[in-house]
Amino acid sequence: xxxxxxxxxxxxxxxxxxxxxxxxxxxxxxxxxxxxxxxxxxxxxxxxxxxxxxxxxxxxxxxxxxxxxxxxxxxxxxxxxxxxxxxxxxxxxxxxxxxxxxxxxxxxxxxxxxxxxxxxxxxxxxxxxxxxxxxxxxxxxxxxxxxxxxxxxxxxxxxxxxxxxxxxxxxxxxxxxxxxxxxxxxxxxxxxxxxxxxxxxxxxxxxxxxxxxxxxxxxxxxxxxxxxxxxxxxxxxxxxxxxxxxxxxxxxxxxxxxxxxxxxxxxxxxxxxxxxxxxxxxxxxxxxxxxxxxxxxxxxxxxxxxxxxxxxxxxxxxxxxxxxxxxxxxxxxxxxxxxxxxxxxxxxxxxxxxxxxxxxxxxxxxxxxxxxxxxxxxxxxxxxxxxxxxxxxxxxxxx
Amino acid sequence: xxxxxxxxxxxxxxxxxxxxxxxxxxxxxxxxxxxxxxxxxxxxxxxxxxxxxxxxxxxxxxxxxxxxxxxxxxxxxxxxxxxxxxxxxxxxxxxxxxxxxxxxxxxxxxxxxxxxxxxxxxxxxxxxxxxxxxxxxxxxxxxxxxxxxxxxxxxxxxxxxxxxxxxxxxxxxxxxxxxxxxxxxxxxxxxxxxxxxxxxxxxxxxxxxxxxxxxxxxxxxxxxxxxxxxxxxxxxxxxxxxxxxxxxxxxxxxxxxxxxxxxxxxxxxxxxxxxxxxxxxxxxxxxxxxxxxxxxxxxxxx
Numbered sequence: 001x002x003x004x005x006x007x008x009x010x011x012x013x014x015x016x017x018x019x020x021x022x023x024x025x026x027x028x029x030x031x032x033x034x035x036x037x038x039x040x041x042x043x044x045x046x047x048x049x050x051x052x053x054x055x056x057x058x059x060x061x062x063x064x065x066x067x068x069x070x071x072x073x074x075x076x077x078x079x080x081x082x083x084x085x086x087x088x089x090x091x092x093x094x095x096x097x098x099x100x101x102x103x104x105x106x107x108x109x110x111x112x113x114x115x116x117x118x119x120x121x122x123x124x125x126x127x128x129x130x131x132x133x134x135x136x137x138x139x140x141x142x143x144x145x146x147x148x149x150x151x152x153x154x155x156x157x158x159x160x161x162x163x164x165x166x167x168x169x170x171x172x173x174x175x176x177x178x179x180x181x182x183x184x185x186x187x188x189x190x191x192x193x194x195x196x197x198x199x200x201x202x203x204x205x206x207x208x209x210x211x212x213x214x215x216x217x218x219x220x221x222x223x224x225x226x227x228x229x230x231x232x233x234x235x236x237x238x239x240x241x242x243x244x245x246x247x248x249x250x251x252x253x254x255x256x257x258x259x260x261x262x263x264x265x266x267x268x269x270x271x272x273x274x275x276x277x278x279x280x281x282x283x284x285x286x287x288x289x290x291x292x293x294x295x296x297x298x299x300x301x302x303x304x305x306x307x308x309x310x311x312x313x314x315x316x317x318x319x320x321x322x323x324x325x326x327x328x329x330x331x332x333x334x335x336x337x338x339x340x341x342x343x344x345x346x347x348x349x350x351x352x353x354x355x356x357x358x359x360x361x362x363x364x365x366x367x368x369x370x371x372x373x374x375x376x377x378x379x380x381x382x383x384x385x386x387x388x389x390x391x392x393x394x395x396x397x398x399x
Numbered sequence: 400x401x402x403x404x405x406x407x408x409x410x411x412x413x414x415x416x417x418x419x420x421x422x423x424x425x426x427x428x429x430x431x432x433x434x435x436x437x438x439x440x441x442x443x444x445x446x447x448x449x450x451x452x453x454x455x456x457x458x459x460x461x462x463x464x465x466x467x468x469x470x471x472x473x474x475x476x477x478x479x480x481x482x483x484x485x486x487x488x489x490x491x492x493x494x495x496x497x498x499x500x501x502x503x504x505x506x507x508x509x510x511x512x513x514x515x516x517x518x519x520x521x522x523x524x525x526x527x528x529x530x531x532x533x534x535x536x537x538x539x540x541x542x543x544x545x546x547x548x549x550x551x552x553x554x555x556x557x558x559x560x561x562x563x564x565x566x567x568x569x570x571x572x573x574x575x576x577x578x579x580x581x582x583x584x585x586x587x588x589x590x591x592x593x594x595x596x597x598x599x600x601x602x603x604x605x606x607x608x609x610x611x612x613x614x615x616x617x618x619x620x621x622x623x624x625x626x627x628x629x630x631x632x633x634x635x636x637x638x639x640x641x642x643x644x645x646x647x648x649x650x651x652x653x654x655x656x657x658x659x660x661x662x663x664x665x666x667x668x669x670x671x672x673x674x675x676x677x678x679x680x681x682x683x684x685x686x687x688x689x690x691x692x693x694x695x696x697x698x699x700x701x
Contacts, residue, residue: 069514071510286560287560
């Protein structure tokens with residue numbers, strides 16, 4: 001494999017506490033060195049990225065790749081292409097597939113499909129209960145062995161607190177965070193925080209959206225519970241009033257909230273309550289989104305996420321931005337990513353302050369519906385590198 | 400666990416494999432194929448009514464020397480006795496079934512079946528999702544007519560939203576560098592369908608002089624509750640009739656995946672039109688399906 005020299009960019013790496021103009025050399029799929037004015041080696045491709053930010057590859061810890069079972073909504077090929085176009089070198093995919101990601105054989109199928117069609121790294125989230133039915137715990141050790149990096153019943157909250165507590169105790173010896181999709185949000189956040197505290201299992205709360213839930217997280221954390229949480233681009237941007245105006249393209253679970261909730265969520269990102277930004281990429285077919293009687297909840301998110309976060313959080317320090325998109329989600333999932341320290345995987349996201357207008361017809365995702373359609377976003381991904389391989393590159397950078 | 404190759408949508412095939420299928424199709428149409436599937440059992444599992452696709456899969460399997468079993472849904476215990484889809488897949492695999500050809504009203508069903516099945520699954524149409532063998536035979540018919548499709552423009556007209564034929568054809572044609580012009584009313588064709596090589600147009604008359612071929616679609620009334628526009632409005636805006644045929648270029652052709660509804664998407668003048676290629680499409684259907692079965696079962700490289 002020939003090397004890559006990413007020259008002249010502003011390298012931002014929270015792990016190294018580095019924010020300076022540097023060159024990054026990638027060889028054999030890993031970061032070889034970081035320095036000033038590095039000379040290109042023979043055969044090395046040089047990317048001149050002056051004016052752009054060079055960050056450790058972004059990690060989206062909450063996406064729905066829809067396979068197996070729903071290839072009409074998204075496939076491994078289209079979902080991971082959307083990821084690299086959106087700046088993500090790694091994604092964690094949720095288990096609400098058909099069959100659910102509740103058995104090693106299904107995870108093996110997924111791994112083979114990723115090997116054949118994948119454009120970025122894919123870390124599966126296994127189910128907590130068999131068939132995501134909320135009754136019987138999965139075999140967590142076997143799922144972890146087959147590649148599961150966390151566990152969640154996503155969309156379907158485990159309704160029986162006893163089942164969830166039992167599962168958490170059983171999974172204590174297995175690596176992999178538990179991830180809760182909390183609906184109704186405040187009540188289930190409270191319940192799951194109690195189970196997290198009692199079981200000692202690392203716990204992550206998906207797509208928080210209310211002031212009350214954020215306040216609960218602050219309180220429990222002060223008591224020492226290992227809990228992390230995420231925010232989505234849409235909950236950071238839109239209110240329920242916007243949702244009414246936009247229509248079915250804004251239908252999502254949890255729903256869009258009040259102006260005060262949006263303000264509280266932005267504040268929670270700034271004050272450190274929110275650990276990670278995650279898109280909840282949830283593509284559907286156009287026929288499902290346009291079904292007037294019952295439009296499908298959720299929408300495509302990978303290709304607007306980075307621009308939307310920047311738009312919602314214009315005053316966020318760059319170091320914090322990279323931490324929320326790369327270092328923290330990598331740490332929560334326990335994956336080898338989130339830094340450009342020499343020896344780390346050669347996963348890099350290059351982006352710049354550049355205004356653009358969201359045009360869903362350019363999306364790689366099969367999902368075209370998004371409340372951000374037609375909106376102007378202030379930040380654009382210019383290139384995504386996975387293991388030293390340039391998987392996505394804006395024409396201006398290539399030329 | 401080794402996962403056998405299935406054909407769920409065109410994306411499962413590389414460009415080289417598609418070329419291979421077309422080459423083999425031509426060979427099968429010219430010479431006797433030999434019993435390349437001898438000793439293999441193919442099961443056709445059709446949960447939706449079908450004439451063309453069902454018959455042509457049967458003929459393709461028989462011509463290749465396969466043993467053929469046709470299962471009607473009422474004979475399946477998982478629809479009545481509580482057996483799961485996964486159990487059925489395991490059962491059929493354990494019997495030594497090599498190929499399952501599946502049509503189902505639910506998108507994604509063939510992929511779910513493929514996951515538990517130790518054999519090859521061919522999607523013969525699943526809900527609004529995909530119909531890869533139809534797309535292959537449509538593209539083959541176009542190539543027979545025009546040669547290289549790069550730079551050509553193909554219009555697909557009508558109920559795109561609910562058409563698995565259209566969804567597979569769009570993916571296939573875009574990969575070949577063909578411009579796809581989608582034509583229809585908003586309710587059948589939201590503008591979000593536009594893409595890199597895909598245009599959305601509302602004015603059928605304006606499109607006709609500028610395309611090499613027109614693929615008409617049936618309105619899939621079984622897949623939605625209410626027509627987005629009245630039948631009269633649809634006919635006025637989108638039915639291909641004698642006047643509209645006159646707007647086409649001299650060498651343009653017209654295709655339809657069938658079954659076609661006279662009076663709705665076309666009138667009788669289309670059936671007499673020199674460029675009407677429906678019979679060619681149906682004709683190629685058998686050899687295309689033979690080539691797909693041969694590729695999945697016999698290709699060593701896959």
